[in-house]
Amino acid sequence: MNILLIGSGGREHALAWKIAQSPLLQTLFIAPGNGGMTELGTLTDLNTSDHQAVINFVQANNIELVVVGPEAPLVAGLVDDLETAGIKAFGPKQAAAALEGSKGFTKDICKDYNIPTARYGRFDTLEAAKAYAEQQGAPLVVKADGLAAGKGVIMAQTIQEALTAIEDCFSGSFGQAGAEVVIEETLYGPEASFFVLTDGTNALPLATAQDHKRAFDGDKGPNTGGMGAYSPAPIMTDALIEQTMATIIAPTIKAMQDKGTPYKGVLYAGLMLTEEGPKLIEYNARFGDPECQVLMMRLASDLVPALLATANGTLDQLSLEWHKTPALTVVMATKGYPGGYEKGSQIKGLGKASAPENIEIFHAGTALENGAVLATGGRVLNITSRARTIQQAQAQAYQAIEKIDWPEGFYRTDIAWRALQET
Ligand code: AMP
Ligand code: GLY
Numbered sequence: 001m002n003i004l005l006i007g008s009g010g011r012e013h014a015l016a017w018k019i020a021q022s023p024l025l026q027t028l029f030i031a032p033g034n035g036g037m038t039e040l041g042t043l044t045d046l047n048t049s050d051h052q053a054v055i056n057f058v059q060a061n062n063i064e065l066v067v068v069g070p071e072a073p074l075v076a077g078l079v080d081d082l083e084t085a086g087i088k089a090f091g092p093k094q095a096a097a098a099l100e101g102s103k104g105f106t107k108d109i110c111k112d113y114n115i116p117t118a119r120y121g122r123f124d125t126l127e128a129a130k131a132y133a134e135q136q137g138a139p140l141v142v143k144a145d146g147l148a149a150g151k152g153v154i155m156a157q158t159i160q161e162a163l164t165a166i167e168d169c170f171s172g173s174f175g176q177a178g179a180e181v182v183i184e185e186t187l188y189g190p191e192a193s194f195f196v197l198t199d200g201t202n203a204l205p206l207a208t209a210q211d212h213k214r215a216f217d218g219d220k221g222p223n224t225g226g227m228g229a230y231s232p233a234p235i236m237t238d239a240l241i242e243q244t245m246a247t248i249i250a251p252t253i254k255a256m257q258d259k260g261t262p263y264k265g266v267l268y269a270g271l272m273l274t275e276e277g278p279k280l281i282e283y284n285a286r287f288g289d290p291e292c293q294v295l296m297m298r299l300a301s302d303l304v305p306a307l308l309a310t311a312n313g314t315l316d317q318l319s320l321e322w323h324k325t326p327a328l329t330v331v332m333a334t335k336g337y338p339g340g341y342e343k344g345s346q347i348k349g350l351g352k353a354s355a356p357e358n359i360e361i362f363h364a365g366t367a368l369e370n371g372a373v374l375a376t377g378g379r380v381l382n383i384t385s386r387a388r389t390i391q392q393a394q395a396q397a398y399q400a401i402e403k404i405d406w407p408e409g410f411y412r413t414d415i416a417w418r419a420l421q422e423t
Pocket of ligand 1: 118141153184185186187188191213270281282
């Protein structure tokens with residue numbers, strides 16, 4: 001079958017790499033893709049915010065499945081429009097993607113279905129939000145309600161910081177995303193990412209993974225989209241997985257059914273593993289990036305039947321096999337990220353670096369120009385490896401990085417430190 005994959009990040013490169021291995025695949029189209037994906041499929045600069053253009057492209061190319069990588073097209077209702085046109089898609093419809101698109105929506109579900117999460121208030125006026133913050137006292141977490149590209153969460157240590165953050169939100173710092181504000185108590189504990197495939201009724205947990213959100217070694221520096229990841233995450237024990245499925249995932253799936261807007265796709269729960277058990281920090285309506293890269297590296301089964309079963313509502317008939325061996329990915333980013341950075345520097349040595357078996361280099365922000373690989377984004381490369389132990393996977397990934405000649409790039413040198421401590 002022909003498949004269209006939407007997105008251009010490391011997550012989509014990993015998905016494309018895995019989809020391209022499927023015996024079910026005839027042609028993979030990727031919109032827009034990046035410089036690393038040219039050999040896996042046909043790249044197209046289709047404007048994916050023009051839903052009719054996507055429908056026309058799908059029909060013209062006999063595409064039987066559309067896989068949506070990032071959240072923005074989901075929240076914009078691309079899957080709704082595809083399904084109305086009779087086209088099968090992997091990803092939730094707009095009303096279900098609100099689990100990521102509106103933090104207040106998710107918090108209200110938590111309240112109504114008794115799902116463990118941080119205590120919170122939800123406000124659409126400045127005065128009420130400030131009054132609540134003052135009544136609760138610091139520390140507090142202030143969140144813009146909508147999608148704010150990962151920047152809409154302020155961890156306020158003092159009441160003054162909280163009030164400033166609230167004022168920033170309402171004065172438009174996060175655009176429309178900040179028109180409503182969620183204020184939460186601060187939770188403590190290690191964080192974990194937890195992924196399930198769900199077809200609206202059945203849920204199939206994926207292998208566990210953990211990312212590294214801070215820019216620099218030792219979990220220092222500003223928050224980023226993720227500087228590296230590993231799988232499995234020893235911290236997510238079988239008992240914790242079971243507890244998370246029962247207390248967080250199952251009631252969420254039930255809630256979305258009850259609302260008449262079942263959630264289909266990959267559901268990504270950001271968890272805080274508190275002393276009182278796992279609590280939900282947030283949902284995402286997509287795979288984590290870079291968690292997806294390590295999950296795809298460890299997935300032994302064909303991905304395409306899993307995507308189809310999710311879209312078709314037949315996940316109860318599917319099981320997934322995983323390589324027992326751990327995987328790890330190190331993100332190489334342009335110096336300056338997550339702040340400002342220069343675009344267009346050249347990266348050399350990728351052929352040598354990716355030569356060893358069990359090393360895959362997934363591109364995120366790259367473009368190919370006259371045969372040269374240029375850095376075009378903040379997060380640029382994902383050096384991904386799988387080995388018998390996490391120690392070996394880590395050593396292998398850093399050996400590969402040494403072969404990459406890119407003075408304008410940087411990376412963390414301690415990816416998987418927590419897993420190494422625990423093994
Ligand atoms: P979010 O975008 O909601 O995932 O928040 C981004 C990051 O902020 C999370 O990964 C946590 O590190 C942190 N965070 C969000 N909410 C809380 C909370 N209630 N308590 C502690 N940390 C939080
Ligand atoms: N790695 C975190 C995210 O994808 O949101």
